[in-house]
Amino acid sequence: MNPSSSADPTDRGHLLTEQANPHSQGLDQMSALELVDLFNREDQRTLDAIATARAPLAAAIERTAAALRQGGRLFYIGAGTSGRLGVLDASECPPTFCTPPELVQGIIAGGAGALVRSSEGLEDIAEDGAAALAERQVNELDVVVGITAGGTTPYVQGALAAARQRGATTIFIACVPAEQVPIAVDVDIRLLVGPEIVAGSTRLKAGTVTKMALNILSTGAMIQLGKVYGNRMVDVSVTNVKLRDRALRILCDLTELDRAEAADLLQRSGQRVKLALMMHWSGLEAEAAEAKLAASNGQLREALKG
CATH class of the missing domain: 3.40.50.10490 (Glucose-6-phosphate isomerase like protein; domain 1)
Structure with missing residues (x-):
């Protein structure tokens, strides 16, 4: 009432x-x-x-x-x-x-x-x-x-x-x-x-x-805003052991790399999962891959189309 x-x-x-x-x-x-x-x-x-x-x-x-x-x-x-x-x-x-x-x-x-x-x-x-x-x-x-x-x-x-x-x-x-x-x-x-x-x-x-x-x-x-790819949190902050493990599992699952290869890719990306995926799928080095992502407002799928 x-x-x-x-x-x-x-x-x-x-x-x-x-x-x-x-x-x-x-x-x-x-x-x-x-x-x-x-x-x-x-x-x-x-x-x-x-x-x-x-x-x-x-x-x-x-x-x-x-x-x-x-x-x-x-x-x-x-x-x-x-x-x-x-x-x-x-x-x-x-x-x-x-x-x-x-x-x-x-x-x-x-x-x-x-x-x-x-x-x-x-x-x-x-x-x-x-x-x-x-x-x-x-x-x-x-x-x-x-x-x-x-x-x-x-x-x-x-x-x-x-x-x-x-x-x-x-x-x-x-x-x-x-x-x-x-x-x-x-x-x-x-x-x-x-x-x-x-x-x-x-x-x-x-x-x-x-x-x-x-x-x-x-x-x-x-x-x-592009912070998820599929159902994975690809902008996850890698700040501890648990989150590093999650980042590596995301990379292994999405790229079929083994854990050592994923760890190397994550290291080269500056611990940024989305950038690591962009580097792997585009074949670009970190700086160029980051520029592509920036041009697509952080949208990984859009960046990969370009």
Whole structure:
């Protein structure tokens, strides 16, 4: 239902994320196995929510990839669990796709300390959200993704309003219907998983489905930027033993080189898998192969056609 015009604006009880789940009313009397089964049944709704939001998720991927291709940046902004999920997704982009840390950034109300210590009071200050974007000089090339399960977080609302004023592409991710919390953004993603097993605890289904959506958004954008070949992360950062092993396996699998030959190729490419593949398939040395890749905006398939 919608709140009436005379309703208390701080009363969020009408929101889908704040309602009591009828399937978990006897939660405190359930056995451990019954709890696991209930969680499993309820978590099925996250898959349905993603499927229902497929069109706006695809639009978000396309808008984000286009912005990054033009030199823009991707910002996630949120508070509490939503903010932590944004920071997590952003922090995983450099090791997975070898992106510079400034390309995808997570902003959480309260700063780094809020990652490990609750600072929910700071989510009520809309001006702080706007200030966070000003500090990072967000502009028309950038994408700002506001994440808030209940949709009403002032910190996020303030940031999105500022992002619109700055000409940035705006994306909204919430777990409430648009009629409960309408907002003017470029892409509106609603992940409707229903009330939580523990009423209002949006780190549960809402948190799970938000993580799924962020996985899809960031990975989809990076795929469109050419950071994946087939289903291999060819821009993987080779920074430790595990990642070096992965790089060598990618080269061996895709080129049919043996491990020693792959190691030599990786060394000659400066530990860059995509460049190593370009060198191997084109017969070019590193400098010429790198120039071909650059001319194709990092798209390996396009570079190989040239």
